[in-house]
Amino acid sequence: RKVMDAFQTGLEKAKERGLDLSQIHSVASFFVSRVDTEIDKRIDGLGTDEAKAARGKAAVANARLAYQAYEELFSTDRWAALEKAGANKQRPLWASTGVKDKAYSDTMYVTDLVAPNTVNTMPEATLLAAEDHGEITGDTVTGTYEQAQADLDAVEKLGISYDEVVQLLEDEGVEKFEASWNDLLKSTEAELKRLAPSKG
Numbered sequence: 001r002k003v004m005d006a007f008q009t010g011l012e013k014a015k016e017r018g019l020d021l022s023q024i025h026s027v028a029s030f031f032v033s034r035v036d037t038e039i040d041k042r043i044d045g046l047g048t049d050e051a052k053a054a055r056g057k058a059a060v061a062n063a064r065l066a067y068q069a070y071e072e073l074f075s076t077d078r079w080a081a082l083e084k085a086g087a088n089k090q091r092p093l094w095a096s097t098g099v100k101d102k103a104y105s106d107t108m109y110v111t112d113l114v115a116p117n118t119v120n121t122m123p124e125a126t127l128l129a130a131e132d133h134g135e136i137t138g139d140t141v142t143g144t145y146e147q148a149q150a151d152l153d154a155v156e157k158l159g160i161s162y163d164e165v166v167q168l169l170e171d172e173g174v175e176k177f178e179a180s181w182n183d184l185l186k187s188t189e190a191e192l193k194r195l196a197p198s199k200g
Contacts, residue, residue, distance in 0.1 A: 003028045004073045007090045011082050022086040027093035027119055030066050032109045034096050034169050035059035042160045054154045056104050060112045061148035062166075067092055067115055068145045093119040098126045107134035115141035 007026050015021060036059035043051045070092050073079065083089075097109035097120055105111070106129045110120055114136055122130065130136075152162055 001069050001073065004070060004090060008073070008078060008082060011087050015082070015085050015087075020086065021082065022088065025088055026090040028066075028070070028090050029093045029095045030063055031096045031169055031173060032059045032063055032094050032113070033098060033100050034173075035062050035165070036104075037100050038165050038169060039155055039160060040101065042165075043155075043158065046158060051158050054151070054158060056101065056108075057151040058155050058162075059109065061151035063092075063094055063113050064141050064144050064148040065152070067118070067141050068148075071142075089117055091117050091119050093121060095121050097121065098123040110134055111136060112140050115139050 007028070011021055011024065014024060036056055039058040040055050043055050070090075074089050079087075079089075092115075094109065094113050097113075099106050099108055106126065110122060110126060110130045111134050113120065116139065118141075156162055
């Protein structure tokens with residue numbers, strides 16, 4: 001919600017400055033498989049049958065509830081005014097959609113997250129699996145919010161804190177992106193030095 005709000009705030013500022021809103025595009029990126037990986041690890045630590053029943057449900061539930069928030073925030077009067085001025089909706093982007101657990105369908109994070117105006121950044125193996133045997137039956141997100149909330153509630157009832165998990169994943173994600181950015185800067189600087197004409 002904060003990311004989507006920030007996008008709309010940015011568009012409002014751009015509109016005030018007279019910029020062409022139709023030229024501004026954005027996605028809001030949500031990790032998918034990492035949610036199940038972390039929560040399933042904690043579920044497996046509990047070892048009960050009740051806990052096992054909650055495996056592999058949190059990631060899809062989390063993404064679906066994010067889409068519910070997207071639907072809400074892009075159906076307000078605030079958004080209508082921006083859209084009238086030519087703004088494009090920010091699109092939810094499902095990231096990390098390769099299935100890590102072999103017990104699950106290898107297309108789960110594709111077929112269970114089909115919805116209008118979304119982006120799915122599948123790794124190649126997942127893309128090929130979806131092409132080969134993924135069953136795309138239309139929108140599998142809209143109208144699933146009650147069940148999605150129930151799935152996350154079931155995890156909380158096991159004593160696994162959703163807030164703690166998503167904060168950990170956010171911190172790890174930022175750390176990984178920061179490390180990648182620093183690596184990119186170093187390699188770019190090294191290449192620029194290599195290509196620079198030598199003095200002398």
